[in-house]
Amino acid sequence: MEQPLLPVDIDAFLARRVLGQPDLLRRISVSLYKHIHGLPAPNVLLIGNSGTGKTTLMRAVTDFYDAHQELARFRVMVIINANTLAAEIEGEDRTTRLFRKLEAQAKVLFGSALSAKELTDYLENATVCVDEVDKISGRVSGKPNVEGITTQYALLTLLEGEKFLYRAKVVEDGRETEAELALDTGRLLFVCGGAFEELYDHVYACLVNRRDDRRLKEVSEVERKADGSVSVRTVTKFTLRSYLRLADLFAYGMMPQFISRFGSIAMLDDLGREELLQIFLNAPNSPLRLCMDYFRHMGIALRLTKEAAMAVAEAAAKNSRIGARALREIFNGLIAPHEFDPYHSPLLQQTDVGPALVLDVQTVTEYLTRMD
Template sequence: MNKDDNNKDEFNIDDHKNTDHKDDPDHYEEICYLCRRPESKAGKMIHIPNQICICPDCLQKTFDTINKGDNPYMQMMGFSPNMMNIPNLQNEIPKAQKLKKKPKENTDNKVFDRKSVPAPHILKAMLDEYIIGQERAKKAISVAVYNHYKRISTGAHPDVEIEKSNMLMIGPTGSGKTYLVKTLAKLMNVPLAITDATSLTEAGYIGDDVESVISKLLQAAGNDVEKAEHGIVFIDEIDKIAKKRNTNSRDVSGESVQQGLLKLLEGSDIEVPVGATSKNAMVPLATVNTSNILFICGGAFPDLDRIIKARLNKQTMIGFKAEVKDKDEDDSNILQQVNLDDLREYGMIPEFLGRLPIMFTLEGLSQDMLIKVLLEPKNAILKQYKKLLEMDEVDLQFAPDALEAIAEKAMEKKTGARALRAILEDIMLDIMYEIPKDDNIGKVVITKEYIEGKGVPYIEMRGVGNQKMLAMNN
């Protein structure tokens, strides 16, 4: 082989230079040095020395400031409007112009067409593939989402103004509140912003303002305002902004945050920073209307069951027929009996609850439901592990009593479905470490004894009959 032939296959650095098009004006926009707006927003830039670009608006404001003559810095330098004859220059300076918005294609409108929105029974059937149980919650959220997007669709009736169907989800930890909203947004193909209410504070204090919720939605929509105005916002841990009791300090993360969220839930024009979570002089602002944004609030509301039990026990009979033990003491789904009075006593203000007309609860997961969570969902965690081992051509199986042992351990942790992942990660650690060592392993069986720490998993070697099972060394 010739030397020239070898050089043909070599990587030529010169051929790949300038591939990022940094100097090509067709790929990069110029940005105003003062207002930081791009050329597509501010108009054609005016170039001044030192490679500085200024938009017509900022240049006009600069000349107006000089023309007034009340600038203390100009007076200190000895300049005056008469000396510079600035009024004669006003006719030559171009007026600030507003760029006309480009008409968008009809593809965005088709997404929210009334006929393209799935019916409630179809939406619930799609949720059933991912979420176990929670029939009441899935039915309520399917109807609310269908009515909301039917309200903002192109076929909405102009004579009757339909109110927003914001929702409040109440359920114990690990019952699937966040997962339900994530699955819903994926099925609807709309931008979703998930935020935590614990970081929200009153404006002017350390923390996130309520407008940061819309800023995250705008970021999820790719800074497309029109797309963000049809999105979904899920505010988790909403119970953490309840009114604080017996406190002498200012409640900057409780009732004041609820009052700040009122304008978002009701619908108003909010100025949010683009590409950042806080407003400053170097970040451009965009106006987002929240009238068509669906808000879903969720929280575990710890100790709310005590308030519900206290209300229910007020009706207990007094005398010889009185019950010694509370009949709802062992009820794991007592949150389903919640009402607005209980939430007001918990610390939620009436104005906030009034803007969340749809309220439903999620059930606590039982042992049988946890076993179904392991097996039945479309992306169940056991299916994920089986796929991982299938890549190594190994068949992973769980004995039925092993699944029961995993569910029992998860019930003891009292963290719902979140405990399943932690338990399986601990169980599968040694297996995922040992399997790639031997290419002759063809099958792995997880038993109850291994889950309880009393035994080891069994493996079956390739080409060996099913009768011969070997214990895998830890």
């Protein structure tokens, strides 16, 4: 008999697709375990800079459902941008719009000839991922944002687990008909994420201007120099994780009722050099992998020295506000001059197994110097 999936198994699956963020993956794994076992599952709010893995995580959850046949009834899942949900469409409320997307996904996955009972089951066990949820803040540039407030209220109805009457096309006795489905929205799982960029500035200003009782803490760092000597210095570090309070989210423009419906608020860490290096070398959609495929079509191998790859990752790590996206910006800029006519590139070398474009650390360093 096959052993049931445990949170540690879900975590192991997700960790192969989302590098870093161990705290986040544990929280999401517990929520997914509860969701697939019919237990009250805490909705998850993700807060992190662009490029730290929020969208990657959402896609990894889709892969998780798809990889396990026994979880087929949970595969209905949409990733929707909050701006799309906030847009006002005449004659269609936001909740109905969301269920329209879920219904369409259910029929793509399981066919259009679904009975009312089947469609209800798929919709009630769906996962809803709302990206850029910070864009539905109730306040923009200090002014009320009516669309944001309205969208938060629409989502709140679902987050609170209320019954929702939804009219859909179903098949009964071989005939297509319309039916009103009484959906229990309390069984939906919500994963919402956003950069909340102004939140960083708000919390930092509260600390340095002493607007409340929070104070920046000093920590000691040990520095080992090239000559073998060691020095200790005191530095002041700011991370949002260390100082964030719920009141800061309210000040940002998120309604207390809305935030309180998330059982787990997960802070995503900025990706460091090592995590970025692993993404650069191993992620299926990394700019390096995509570029290797491009040159392979031309019969050319693309090679990077270890030092060159490290230099790209180190440069990306300095752009903490865009995280893994910095890898794409840096590498695409670096390789662009060689993509049009690689056979006349100064980086082209003839090897025993054919032509190869070889990027070394000097090439990367020279490019980065020009960009500074």
